[in-house]
Amino acid sequence: MTTYILRRILASLPVLLGILFATFALGRMIPGDPCRAILGEKATDAVCDDFIHRHGLDKPIPVQFGIYTQEVLTGDFGTSFRFAKPVGDLLIERLPTTLELSLAALFISIVIGIPLGIISAVRHNSWVDVVTMVWANMGVSMPVFWLGLMLAYVFSLTLKDTPFWLPPSGRLTSGVISTSFADLWGWSVPASGVWRNLVDFISRLNILNGLLTLNFTLVADAVKHLILPAVALGTIPMAIIARMTRSSMLEVLGQDYIRTARAKGVKSWGVILKHAFRNALLPLMTVIGLSLGGLLGGAVLTETTFGLSGVGRILYDAITARDYAIVQAFTVVIAVFFVFLNLAVDVLYAYVDPRIRLD
C-alpha cells in the first residue's frame, strides 16, 4: 500500500512541474509589456525597472522559471494591482465562499443523486427509472448559468410573497451579523499570523461559524442564500452521479451472488444496500472526485449569476481586468488542488479495492 501511494505521488510530480511551467508560460505569453500587464498601465518606468529586476525578468528564461518556482513554493504570489493587495490575502478572503458553495452543491448532488440512481436501478424500466433518466439526461445538458437564471426567476420573482421565496443574490441578508466563533468564545487570537488567518477563514464559512456560535438565525439565512446557487451548480454532478449509480448498480444486481442472495430470501432492500451498493460505490467515488473539478469551473458561472464573490468571480474579474497576478496564482492553486484531489481519490480507491494496487 505504502509503495503504491509513493509511486502515485512520484507520478504526479511531473504533472505538478508541468502545471508550474504552464502557468509560467501563461504569464510570459501575455501580449505586451509584462510589467505594465501586471502592475497596470500607470506604472512608471522607475517602478517597472525595479519590478523587472526584482522578478528577474531581465534574466534568461530558465532562470526566470526557477525564480517563479521559488516564488510559488514560498507562497509569494505577488500583488494584485486591481485590488492593491497580496494575492495570497485575496485567496484566503474569497475561498470560503466558493468552498461553501461547492460543498453544498456536492452535498445536494450526492444526497439526491445516489438514492435516485439506486431506485431507478432497482425499479429498472419502471416509470421512476424513465423519469429519472430523462431528467438526468437533461441535467447533464443544462447550461449552468441558464439554470441559475431560471431558478432565480421562479424562486425570487414568481414565488415572491410565498414561503418558498429565496433570495436572488448575496450570501447573507444585511443586518444578519456573523460574529466570529473566536470572538464569541473569547479566544485571544493574535491580530495577524497563521492562527488569525485560519480563524478568519473558518469565520467566513457562514454556516460552520453559525453552528459553532449557535447562531441559528445566521445558519438559516446562509442556507437560504445558498440553496439556489448550490442547486444550479449541483445539477450536473447530481445527474452524473445518478446515472453512474444506476449503471453500476445494474451491473452488480445482475451478478450471481446477488441473485443468489435474493433467491435465498434475504430481504430485498437489505441486499441492495449491503451488497450491491457497496460494490457500486467504487466507480462512484471516482466520479465524485472528478466532479469537484467541474464544480470549480462551474463556480465561475454560478458566482457570476448569483452575485457571489468567490474564487470563480474574482478569477473572472481578474481576467477581464487583465490582473495577471491573480489569474496566474489562482490557476496554479486550483490545478494543484485538483491534482491532489485525484491523488486522494486514487489512494482511496486502492484502499477500498486491493486489486488496483497489484497493477
Next chain:
Amino acid sequence: MASDKTPSIASLDAEAITLQSVSLWQTTWHRLFRRKSSVVGLGIILALIFIALTAQWLAPYDPIDQPGKAENLRPRAAPCIHLLGCPADQPQHLMGLDANFRDEFSRLLYGTRLSLSIGFSTVIFAIIIGTVLGALSGYFGGWVDTVIMRVMDVLLAFPSLLLAIAIVTVLGPGLINALLAIGIVSIPSYARVVRASVLSVREMDFVSATRALGGSDFQILFGRILPNALTPLIVQGTLGIATAILDAAALSFLGLGAQPPTPEWGAMLGSERNQVFSAPHLVFYPGLAIMITVLAFNLLGDGLRDALDPRLAHGG
C-alpha cells in the same frame, strides 16, 4: 466523465471488424434504433442540421437587421404569436424582440448554424490533433509516449472551463480563440482513447504480419491500427460535441467568446441576463436551445456507446 469508459476495445477482434464491417454497422444501427432515447437524439440532431442549412429561408428576418425599429415596437417586446391571440394587426415575432429590435426567433435559428459549426469544428480539430498525438504515443512508446502523455496529464489537471478561460486570456476574446481554447482543452481525452486502442492491437498478429511483409510505420499505423480506434472516437466525439457547445456557450456568456452582434446562443443569453425578470423570453429561449442541442448529442453519444459496445448492450 466518459473518457474512462472504453474498457472493452481489447475484446473486439480487430480483424473481424475489418472483414465484417458491413454487418457490424448493421448491428450497430439495429441496436441504436432499439433505444428510444438515441432515436430521439438522432432525430433532434437531423432537425437541427436541417434548420442550420436552411436558416436563411426559415428565418423570417435577418439576424442582424432591426425590424422592430421600423415597426415602432419597444425594444425587448414580448413574443407576439398570431395563433396564440396576438392581434393580427401587430407584426408577428414568435420569440419577441431583443434589446436592439432584432427578431429573437431568427437569431435563434441562425444560432443553430453557429452552434453546430462550433461543435463539429472544435471536435474535428481536437480529434485530428488528439489522434496524431495518441497514435504516436501508443505506437512508438518510450520517451515519446512519456512526454506526450505527461503533457496531456497537465492539460487534464486544470478544470476544463478554467483552462479554456485562461487560454482565451492569452489569445484575447473572440469566437475563433474560444473555439481554439475549447479544442485544445479537449485534446487529451481523444489522445488517451487512441493511445489505448493502439496499445491494445499493436502486438496482434495482423499487425505483425504487415510489418513482416515490409509495411512502413506509416502504413501500419494509419492502414491497420487506427481504423480500430474509430469506434471509441465516434462515441467520444459525439459526446465531445455536446461538451464543446456547452463550453462555447459558457465562454460567450462570460463575454469571452462570440462578440456582438453575432447571434450566438450563449452570448444572446449573457447579454440579457440582467433582464431575466423584465424580459424572461430573451433568457429562456436561447438557454432552451442550448439545452436541447446538447441533450441531443448526449443521447446519441450514449446510444452509440452502448450500441458499439456489445458488453453493455443489455445494460441499458
Next chain:
Amino acid sequence: MKKNLFSLLSALVLVSLMLAACGPAVTATEAPAAATEAPAAATEAPAATEAPAMPAFVGDKLEAPDCTYGGNMKSIEAVDEYTVKFTLCAPDPAFPSKIAFSSFAIQPKEHLEATGGSPLENPVGTGPYQVAEWKRGEELIFKAFDGYWGEKAKTPTLVFRWQSEAAGRLVELQSGTVDGIDNPGTDDFATIAADPNLQLINRPALNVMYIGFNNTTAPFDNEMVRQAVAMSIDRASIIKNFYPAGSEVADFFTPCAIPNGCVGDAWYGFDPAKGKELLAQAGYADGFKTTLSYRDVVRGYLPQPSVVAQDIQSQLKQNLNIDVEIVVMESGAFLDAADSGTIQGMHLLGWGADYPDQTNFLDYHFGAGSSKQFGNKYEDIVAALKQAASLAMDADRKPLYEQANALIKQHVPMIPVAHGGSAVAFKSTVQGGHASPLGNEYFAVMSNGGDTFVWMQNAEPISLYCADETDGESLRACEQVTESLLRYEVGGTAVEPALAESYTANADLTEWTFTLRQGVQFHDGSMLDANDVVASLVLQWDAANPLHKGNTGGFSYWSGLFGPFLNAPAQ
C-alpha cells in the same frame, strides 16, 4: 499541498505583521468644548484652547518656485492652527466649488504618513459615519461616529451593497432586503412609481454620455472622419429607444443646468448623406474597420451600455459602412486605458457632474490638465478654456465658452450623445430619501426607523481613498466618511461650509483663505488642524512627495481641476 499552504500562510503572516506595524498613530488630545464656537474672525486660536503639553504649532507650507510648471496652484500654507491659505497662479472663481469636492477630503497627517499615502481601505475622516468593516466582495459596513461635529447620523449602521444587474437590485428592494437602490432599470421606472411600497426619486440629468475618439491613430486622426461620424449617428433615436424618461439628447458636452453649459452652436444634425460625403472626401468612401470599447457598467448617463454600443455599431454600418468591432472591458481597466490613451478607435464613456461648474465638464476633459483620453490635446480648446476659467463673472466667461463649444464641434474630440435621466428608489417608509444631481446621496439624513440602513448601488467601491478614485460608486462611499473644507448642500449643488467655517478671497480671486472649524474630531480621536489640510492636499499636488501614491497614483481629480502636478516626471 500542505507545504504550499503553510508557505502561503507564512507569507500572510509577514504581510499582516507589516500591516500591523503601520497602524494608525493615535494622538489623544481633549478638545476643550468651549472652543468649538470660536468666532470665525479669529486668526489665531485663543491660548485657552491649547492643551498644556502641546508644542507650539508649526505650520506646513508648500510653494511652487514659479507657475511655469503648468498647474494653477502656487502655494498651500497652514498660516496658523486653524487657517489655511491657497495661492493660485490665475484667478479661479470656481475654487470653492472645486475644493468642496470629495477627492480633496481631509485626513489626519499622521494617518496618511502611517499608510504611506494610500489609506485604501481604512480612511480616517471627520464624517458622520466611519468604516466599520469592508467585507470585500460582499458589503461595506459603516457605523455612526459619536464624535461627529455636525448633526449626527439618524441610523446607527449603514450598509453598502452592490449588484450590477438592475433587475437584481429591484428584486432586492421589492423583497425588502435593502432600503434603497441606485439606478433602477430603464424599463422599471413605471413599476416602481406604481408600487405603493416604494418611492421613486428622479435624479436630474447633470451628466453626459459621449463617444470618444483617440486622435492619435488613423482614421480618427482625420478631423473630417470624426465629423462624418458625428453627423451619421441618430442620437435622438438612441435616447428615445434606450433611455428612461427625463433624458435628453446632448447638443453640448455640458448640460444646460450648468452656468454657460449650452452656449453657442448646437451639435450637428443627423445627416448621414452629408456624413457619407465627408467620409468619401477623407478617403474612406468604402468605410473602414475600427473598434468601440466600453465597460459593461450601468451609470445614469448610460443605462444600457451593451445595447447602445450595438445600436451605434449597426448605425455606423448602415450609414457609413464602417465595420465596428465591440470590445467590452472591465470597469477599472477601461478607465485606466482611457485615461492613458491606450484605447484605439472609439470608446463609450460618460461623466456626471461633481460640482456645478463648466470647469468640471470642459476643463476636466479638454483642459490643460486633462488626460490622454482623446489623444493629443486640442491646443485652441485648451487656450479658450484657460482664459475662461480665469474670469470671475459668468457673463464675462460666456463668449469664451461659446468659442470652446464651437471648437469642440469643429474638432469633434467626442460626440455628445445623451444627458441621461436616472433615479433612485427607496422603500416608502424611508424618511429623508433624496437623489443628488452630483450622485453623492448623503445617508446620515436618511432613516428607515430601524438600526440598519441598507443601500444597494451598482458596483463595489474600488478603494476608499477618493483622492485617487474617479468612480462614482467609490466617491459615494467616501462621502459618508470623509469631508472636505466645504461641501455641497444635501440633494443639491450649492456650496456650504464644512470643515472650514468660512473663507475669504482677495479681489482678483487668486488668494483663498479658509478658517477651519475648531474642535473637529477625526474618527481616530485626533483633532483637525491646518497641517492635516495641507498634508492631505500637498501629497496630491506634489508628484515628488513620498506620499504621492494613492491607488494607482493617478490623482486624476487634482490634475483635472488644478492642472498638472508639481514636480511631475518628464513625459
